[in-house]
Amino acid sequence: MSAHAESYDPNVNYLNRDWSLKSWLLTLDHKRIAWLYLISVSVFFAIGGFFAMLIRMELLTPQGDLLSPDTYNRVFTQHGVVMIFLFLIPSIPAVLGNFLVPLMVGAVDVAFPRLNLLSWYIYTVAGILVILALITGGVDTGWTFYTPLSSTYANSQVMLVAIAVFVNGFASILTGLNFLVTIHTMRAKNLTWGKLPLFIWAMYATSLINVLGTPVVAITLLMAGAERVLGLGIFDPALGGDPILFQHLFWFYSHPAVYIMILPAFGVISELIAAFSRKKIFGYTFIAASSVGIAILGFIVWAHHMFTTGMSAYAATVFSALTMLIAVPTAVKVINWTATMYQGSVSWETPMLYAVGFLGLFLIGGLTGVMLATLGLDIHVHDTYFVVAHFHYVMVGGAIMGFLGGIHYWWPKMTGRLYNGSISKVSAILVFVGFNLTFFPQFLLGYMGMPRRYHAYPEEFQALNVFSTAGATVLGLGYILPAFYLTYSLFKGEKAPANPWGAMSIEWQTPSPPPLHNFVTPPVITEPYDYEHELIKEQIAELKKHVKPQEVPLG
Amino acid sequence: MIEMLKGYLPEMLDNLPLFPPQASTMAGEVDALTFVWTAISLVSTVIIVAAIIFFMVRYRRRSFDELGGGELHAPMVEVVSMAIPFVICMAMFVWGAKIFIDLERTPKNAVEYLAFGKQWMWKYQHPNGLREINNLTVPVDTPIQLTMTSEDVIHSFFVPAFRVKQDVLPGRYTTIWFEATKTGVFRMFCAEYCGSEHSLMGGKVTVLPKNEYDAWLRQEEPERADPVSSGEQLFTSLSCTTCHTGDSPRGPALHNLFGSEVKLASGESVTADETYIRDSIVNPRSQIKEGYAALMPTFEGQVSEEQLRDIIAYIRTLEGPPVAAPAGSDAEVALAISADGPSAEPKTTVPNSTEPTEAALSYASAAMVGGQ
Numbered sequence: 001m002s003a004h005a006e007s008y009d010p011n012v013n014y015l016n017r018d019w020s021l022k023s024w025l026l027t028l029d030h031k032r033i034a035w036l037y038l039i040s041v042s043v044f045f046a047i048g049g050f051f052a053m054l055i056r057m058e059l060l061t062p063q064g065d066l067l068s069p070d071t072y073n074r075v076f077t078q079h080g081v082v083m084i085f086l087f088l089i090p091s092i093p094a095v096l097g098n099f100l101v102p103l104m105v106g107a108v109d110v111a112f113p114r115l116n117l118l119s120w121y122i123y124t125v126a127g128i129l130v131i132l133a134l135i136t137g138g139v140d141t142g143w144t145f146y147t148p149l150s151s152t153y154a155n156s157q158v159m160l161v162a163i164a165v166f167v168n169g170f171a172s173i174l175t176g177l178n179f180l181v182t183i184h185t186m187r188a189k190n191l192t193w194g195k196l197p198l199f200i201w202a203m204y205a206t207s208l209i210n211v212l213g214t215p216v217v218a219i220t221l222l223m224a225g226a227e228r229v230l231g232l233g234i235f236d237p238a239l240g241g242d243p244i245l246f247q248h249l250f251w252f253y254s255h256p257a258v259y260i261m262i263l264p265a266f267g268v269i270s271e272l273i274a275a276f277s278r279k280k281i282f283g284y285t286f287i288a289a290s291s292v293g294i295a296i297l298g299f300i301v302w303a304h305h306m307f308t309t310g311m312s313a314y315a316a317t318v319f320s321a322l323t324m325l326i327a328v329p330t331a332v333k334v335i336n337w338t339a340t341m342y343q344g345s346v347s348w349e350t351p352m353l354y355a356v357g358f359l360g361l362f363l364i365g366g367l368t369g370v371m372l373a374t375l376g377l378d379i380h381v382h383d384t385y386f387v388v389a390h391f392h393y394v395m396v397g398g399a400i401m402g403f404l405g406g407i408h409y410w411w412p413k414m415t416g417r418l419y420n421g422s423i424s425k426v427s428a429i430l431v432f433v434g435f436n437l438t439f440f441p442q443f444l445l446g447y448m449g450m451p452r453r454y455h456a457y458p459e460e461f462q463a464l465n466v467f468s469t470a471g472a473t474v475l476g477l478g479y480i481l482p483a484f485y486l487t488y489s490l491f492k493g494e495k496a497p498a499n500p501w502g503a504m505s506i507e508w509q510t511p512s513p514p515p516l517h518n519f520v521t522p523p524v525i526t527e528p529y530d531y532e533h534e535l536i537k538e539q540i541a542e543l544k545k546h547v548k549p550q551e552v553p554l555g
Numbered sequence: 556m557i558e559m560l561k562g563y564l565p566e567m568l569d570n571l572p573l574f575p576p577q578a579s580t581m582a583g584e585v586d587a588l589t590f591v592w593t594a595i596s597l598v599s600t601v602i603i604v605a606a607i608i609f610f611m612v613r614y615r616r617r618s619f620d621e622l623g624g625g626e627l628h629a630p631m632v633e634v635v636s637m638a639i640p641f642v643i644c645m646a647m648f649v650w651g652a653k654i655f656i657d658l659e660r661t662p663k664n665a666v667e668y669l670a671f672g673k674q675w676m677w678k679y680q681h682p683n684g685l686r687e688i689n690n691l692t693v694p695v696d697t698p699i700q701l702t703m704t705s706e707d708v709i710h711s712f713f714v715p716a717f718r719v720k721q722d723v724l725p726g727r728y729t730t731i732w733f734e735a736t737k738t739g740v741f742r743m744f745c746a747e748y749c750g751s752e753h754s755l756m757g758g759k760v761t762v763l764p765k766n767e768y769d770a771w772l773r774q775e776e777p778e779r780a781d782p783v784s785s786g787e788q789l790f791t792s793l794s795c796t797t798c799h800t801g802d803s804p805r806g807p808a809l810h811n812l813f814g815s816e817v818k819l820a821s822g823e824s825v826t827a828d829e830t831y832i833r834d835s836i837v838n839p840r841s842q843i844k845e846g847y848a849a850l851m852p853t854f855e856g857q858v859s860e861e862q863l864r865d866i867i868a869y870i871r872t873l874e875g876p877p878v879a880a881p882a883g884s885d886a887e888v889a890l891a892i893s894a895d896g897p898s899a900e901p902k903t904t905v906p907n908s909t910e911p912t913e914a915a916l917s918y919a920s921a922a923m924v925g926g927q
């Protein structure tokens with residue numbers, strides 16, 4: 001590292017050293033690969049969001065008059081496939097994880113930079129296959145691909161999408177592997193496991209699930225494909241197969257996939273709450289250990305998605321109890337984050353607004369999750385809008401709030417620029433309010449009995465659907481705004497100092513944006529979130545010199 | 556307290572907008588569980604949100620360089636924050652499991668109806684053989700069991716007012732039960748996504764007072780024989796009698812079969828339930844009885860799901876010692892039936908043994924038209 005220090009030119013960083021297209025598409029720099037992912041996941045978020053908009057417009061009226069039933073079925077399927085496989089699963093790990101894992105462990109890059117670039121290309125191929133499927137007729141099986149509907153009955157591009165998900169699996173596995181090896185072998189001297197930031201612990205746990213779980217869903221979809229194309233009887237009873245077997249295999253991956261989406265958000269939130277309270281996270285050990293614990297326990301609760309299939313009461317009670325158990329550490333985390341603010345120095349910057357927004361929404365998502373795990377209640381609300389509302393509270397209220405909060409927090413590090421604080425706060429509030437308006441009415445709709453994936457519905461459900469669509473408009477606005485002010489800040493934003501938030505974590509010790517090899521001098525390794533350390537006082541004193549008094553961000 | 560709650564709620568809830576009617580014996584049970592969970596959720600949300608807001612305001616950063624200080628050491632907070640959710644979750648788990656078991660366990664005195672799901676309609680059959688499409692008529696205050704199967708993909712039978720739901724699977728039977736406590740018409744939905752017209756695959760459950768239901772049954776003439784005799788006719792016309800007579804070495808006797816333990820050639824033993832009998836007809840090689848050769852051909856595609864139910868209904872009635880095969884050959888029996896009358900009522904249309912598939916299909920469609 002010292003070799004780089006000698007040749008260090010403060011005006012050259014990983015972004016401006018070469019702007020050619022080739023230097024981007026062939027880059028092995030984890031920070032640039034993060035950008036490749038950020039651009040791709042944003043494109044897919046826009047596509048998935050477009051489908052969401054169509055859904056909400058269709059559901060304004062009960063008749064199902066905007067789209068034909070087949071089009072509507074394609075729209076909601078594609079919304080799910082694109083959002084889950086191409087946005088949510090890669091979002092935090094592949095964008096923020098790629099950018100931050102080497103920085104946070106004090107390494108020059110990930111363990112296998114070429115594999116890292118390869119996973120982006122694999123992801124891109126999968127994305128192109130999905131887009132191809134959308135153009136050539138779309139897919140209408142629901143993102144869950146239940147058999148025998150998907151394997152025998154559907155007349156859409158099921159194969160193409162199954163292959164895309166299969167291919168995409170390799171991207172997840174390679175990224176996961178890369179992070180695991182990086183965290184194990186490339187930590188800076190003295191950076192022991194007990195000093196790792198919680199974001200790293202979250203990435204570690206997520207990578208474990210990616211490596212262990214992804215092969216199962218990939219092979220399951222391949223089997224459904226083999227049945228469809230070759231007529232092998234695996235899932236279709238008409239061919240001697242078992243349709244419930246598909247659900248077991250599918251959820252064996254897809255329940256842990258929920259944790260692939262939410263654990264990274266936990267990691268981000270831990271960083272945000274600590275940084276904007278300038279305080280060590282309360283229960284560091286518990287949060288770190290429970291991330292890994294949840295990743296492992298997450299593999300044995302899958303059948304809670306199948307309580308209405310007629311499974312034995314014995315199996316159902318076991319899965320219900322296990323699901324309740326996994327909810328307990330999750331509840332404790334919410335309390336840990338809240339308690340961290342106690343006697344802290346709490347600033348109300350935009351990323352913090354996202355973090356507390358996350359706490360509120362995830363709390364509701366989690367509580368309705370335990371309600372769903374309760375057997376007698378699940379029977380009534382299973383496959384209704386109650387479930388739709390629940391998982392949007394977890395995925396959108398949890399994972400996307402985490403992603404946006406993280407992007408707003410590390411943006412100055414990634415770009416070297418500051419964005420407009422007021423507009424970004426307005427947009428954070430719009431997202432929070434719009435989200436609740438959209439999805440809270442859906443809990444009521446679900447309990448009233450409105451089934452999910454309905455294109456037309458009885459009139460008594462209309463009022464709440466109108467509410468929901470109105471809320472979605474506000475939410476959409478909240479999502480569109482960052483695209484503008486963040487892009488604007490890239491060109492016109494103020495230059496960001498190394499540590500604009502006064503946060504205690506080693507990625508803030510290097511300039512913004514970082515040089516090619518991340519650190520100019522070896523970073524100082526401290527206890528995690530040690531806000532009593534001399535270093536943070538120096539950094540804040542330094543920061544104070546650079547800001548004009550009226551701009552001092554008190555929060 | 557919960558009992559009190561259950562007593563009060565129905566009155567209140569009937570006048571509450573945005574709440575589904577409570578029209579079955581289980582609806583109140585499920586709602587009580589929901590209300591307690593909702594109360595717990597509300598209280599926890601209020602506590603956490605209040606704490607967040609209080610901390611944000613009380614500890615808001617006052618100067619640019621203010622630090623938050625060291626780690627909070629409060630092991631009790633961790634223990635308590637672990638113990639409270641654990642205790643609540645376990646208590647709710649037990650309560651929820653109890654209701655689930657009540658929902659699963661059909662009362663002994665339940666009357667059995669049949670439901671067949673197919674893209675995108677529901678066909679029902681009353682115990683006397685009467686059929687309905689998309690609308691199921693049942694008597695009030697009577698436990699009803701629906702035995703259900705699908706002819707194609709997975710569907711799900713869902714009546715919000717009864718708080719019951721059960722997936723309907725191809726290739727096997729699932730059951731659901733409910734006891735309506737109110738008369739009226741209630742919505743029924745298909746809850747499992749099943750393709751193009753999924754959202755239109757709904758219907759109604761009409762609950763009638765018992766006497767009206769009886770009158771209605773009498774006035775709706777069943778278009779076909781009762782299931783057991785239809786099953787008996789099929790049993791003969793499909794030549795089942797050739798082997799399953801008790802004195803044939805080719806196939807086991809079926810008397811007293813239903814509910815018994817069957818030892819299979821594979822060494823396993825299974826209970827001869829309805830799914831076992833169905834499998835043995837459409838996929839006989841999967842479960843060959845010990846001591847028999849795998850001779851039986853599949854009847855997949857030759858008998859409709861409704862006909863399978865008729866055959867099962869017939870086999871369920873076989874009791875006592877097996878009777879010897881009738882003197883006449885199967886062909887004669889089949890002829891005798893078709894000679895029954897040229898009036899070609901659906902009940903006498905039996906599959907022709909030379910072209911069974913087509914015949915079965917036309918039978919099925921005739922029956923469907925009859926039911927409309």
Ligand SMILES: [Cu+2]
Nearest residue numbers: 255258302305
């Ligand atoms: Cu799950």
Ligand SMILES: [Cu+2]
Nearest residue numbers: 745747749753
């Ligand atoms: Cu359906």
